[in-house]
Amino acid sequence: MSWTLLDKCCEKCTHSLDNPCPDYIECRVNGPLCHSDKKCKELRKKRLEEIQYGAVGAKIKIPLSSCTLASGAENIYEAVKDYVEKNGLKISISISGCFGLDFLDPWIEFTSKGMPTAIYANVKPKDIPRLIKEYFEEHDVSSAYVLKNKTGKAKGEDKVPLLDELDVWKKQYRWVSRNCGIVNPESLEEYIATGGYRGLSRSLKMSPEQVIDEILKSGLRGRGGAGFPTGIKWRITREQKVTPKYVVANADEGDPGAFMNRLLAESDPFRIIEGLTIAGYAIGANQGYIFVRAEKPLMASRLQKAVEEARKYGLLGKNILGSGFDFDIEVILSAGAFVCGEETALLAAIEGRRAWPRQRPPYPAQKGLWGKPTAINNVETLAHVATIMAEGAEAFASVGTEKTKGTKMFCVTGSVKRPGVYEVPVGTSIRYLVEELAGGAVEGSAIKAVQIGGPSGGCIPASKLDLPLDYETLQSAGAIMGSGGIVVINDKNCMVDVAKFFLTFTSAESCGKCFPCRVGLKILWDILDKITRGQGTEEDLVVLRHVANTVKYASLCALGGTAPNPVLSTLRYFMDEYEAHIKDKTCPAKVCKALITYTINEDKCIACGQCAANCPVNAISKQESGKYSIDVDKCIRCGTCYVVCPVGAVEKHSRGRRRSGGEMKW
C-alpha cells in the first residue's frame, strides 16, 4: 500500500502506537507540526489532493448504502468496474455514503482534475459506458444532474445547476450530516482529512468536567426522542461513585419511517465512534457499546469496520493520543425487537436477556448495564457531540430555538415528491420541510396529515403544518418529536386504517411484560378492526378513548405510554372519518376493504389483459365485447388490478348503504 496521511512523514515524527503524539490529528492535515520540512509538507498536501481526485487524477464515486443498494447501486458498481477494467482506463473507483436525497438514487459522481465534479442521478447500468465516455473523453457534462463546482472547461456546464444552488441542498443546514455522501465511510484517512477526530483531540486536552461544561453550554438535547439534556445526563453519570462505568450508543432505530441514524452510521461511521469516545472520556468509562438494530446489518458492519480501523491507528485502545485514557468499543447486533429502543430494554438485550424494560428510577445513569452507571445516547446525539467538540459550542448554539439549540435530521417519506433525509435547525416549520425541501405532495394528491415520531407519535392535520418542529410544541399538538420521522399521508389514505396500522405494529411489538400495554393495545386494535369492517358503533368510540388513555397512563415504559397516540390524535383531528365508517358505513378514502368494491370502466379499458393475468383468484374475465370485468363475488379486493392497470380503468366504489336499496349485506 502506498503512503497515507495516517503514516509517518519522515523519521523525525515521534508518533507510534506505544508512544502516541497528542497532536497526531492536527498534524495529519496541517503537519508536520513538530519539525519544519518542506518535503513533508508537500507530501501531505499531495496526498490530500489524491484523496480528492484519486491517485490517477480521475475518480468515480459510487454510493453504497442501504437506500442506494435498494435502487440498484450494486449493479452500477459492477458495471463501472467492468467497463473501467475492460478498457484499461486510468480511473480510480471509490465508494461513498448517501446524501439522504433518495429521489436521486442511484447516483454516481465523476471527478477529474480541471473538470467540474458532476453528479448523475437515477443512473442505469446500461448508461455507464456512455456517461464515462462523455465525461472523461469528450469533457461533456451536459447530462449531469448537478455539478459541485464549475471550471469553465467542460462542455454544457451552463445548462447544469450547481449543487449549492439546488433547493434541497441550500435550504438545509447540513451540520452533523455534512460528510454524508461526501466521504468514503470505510476510510479513516478521508474522515481525518475532512476535519474528523479534531473533536476528540481537543477534548482529550481538556478535563472531563470541561468537556461536560462545553456540552452543557451548547444546550444539546438528546436526539432520540425524549430530549433530555445530554450534558446533565453525563454529569449525573460522572458523579456516581460506582465503577466501572459504561457508555452505550443506541443505534436501535426502530421507528418505521426514520432512518437518519442508519444514514449517519452508513455514511459517516467514524463520527459516531468519535462521539462515543468523547462520551466515555467525559463520564469516565473505559468500555462502550453500540447496539445496532437487526434489520440494518450494513449499519453494523460499517460501524464494526470503523471500530477496527480506529483501533488499528490507536484512536481506540490504550492511551489514546497520549492522554492516558483507555477506551474500547464493541458493536452488538440486535436480534430484532422494537422495544429495544427503550433504554432499560436495550440494556437487558446487551446483557443477553429478553429485552424487557424495567421500572425507572433508578435511571441507567445510576444503575445501568450490569448494575453500573451507564450513559445511553442516541447515534445522532453522539455525532453532534463530535461536531460540537470540533467546532465549539457557540457555533452549534447559533441556530435553533431558545429551549432547543442546534439542528436535527428529519426523514420525510410517504406521499411527497422528494423523500429523503433533511437536516434543518430545530424549530423549523413542518411546512418548510414537507413543501420546500421534500417538494410537497405527489402529483394528483393533497396532503391530509403528517405523522410525526413513528408509531408512538401522532397525526397532525394539514391545517397545522405551520407548527414549528420542537419538543414542546409537538407534544402539545398530540405528537412527539421521536427520532424525527415524518410520514406524509395524502387524501388517498384512510386515517382509521392508518391508526389501525400503527396499532398492528405496536401491539405486535409490545414486549408483554405489563398488562395495560399487552392487553390494552389488543383491545384498541380489535375496536379499530371492527370499525374498518363497517361494524362499529358509537359506543366503540367511547371505549376506544377510554382504553387509549388507560394504556397511556398505566404502562410501564414509553412504548405503551406513547402507543395510543395515533388513536388519540386521529380521534382528535379526524373524527369525521371515524363517523363516516360508523354511521354511513363508508370509507371516504376508499381504503378499507370491507367497504369498497372494484369495477372496470369499459370505456377506459384497452383490453390489454394485465388485470386478468395478475389477478390471484381469477376473478377477472374477458367479456364478449373484448373488455374485461370483475366478478364481485369472487373478488377478494386485493387491489392488484387497480395497481397494474396501465390506463386507470379499474375503479373503486364505496360499498355503503346505497347498494342494494339501502339494505346491508355482511
Next chain:
Amino acid sequence: MSIKPRSKEPKTPLEENNMFRGLKRAPHNLIEALRRVQARYGYLPPEGIKQAAEYVGVPFSQAYSVATFYHQYSLEPVGKYRILVCMGTACHLRGNDLNFEFLRMLLGLKEGQKTTKDGLFSLEVARCFGCCGLAPVVVIEKPDGTRQIIGNANARVLRAAIIKYRRQEAGGNE
C-alpha cells in the same frame, strides 16, 4: 427433481467449534450465539439452542426465552429464500399490504402459512429496513446470506423476481 430446503436436521454432534469460533464464552453473547446457530441451520433447532446456552453458560430456559422473544429467530425451518415484506409506515401507505397479499397468492400460501410446500420460499412481514424513500420495499434473503433489496416494489417486479429464483433453482438441480 426435488428442491431441498436450506434447513436440514442438525447432525449430531453439532459442529460447535466451527460455529462459535472467536466468540467469548460470556452470558451477554447469547444473542450472537443463537444468531450463529440460526445462520448455520436456517432456524433454531432445540439442540442448537441447548448448545448456544451451554457455550455461553446460561440455563436452557433463558436461551429459550430469548429465542422466542426476538423476531429474527425462527423456531421452525424456513424456506431457502426468505421474502421479507416491509410493513413500515411509508411502505404500508404505498401499498405493501397489497404486495404481501399478492405474494401470498402467488406462492400459494394459506393465511398464516409461512413456508411453501417445496421449502423454497417463506414469506414474512418485516420491520422497517430504513429505505423508506424507496417505499414499498421487499427484501429477499438468499441462501448464501446476501440480500436483494427491491425498492418501489409492485406486482410486476415481484413476479419477475420469484420466477427468476424458481428458474435458478430448477436449473441448478438438473
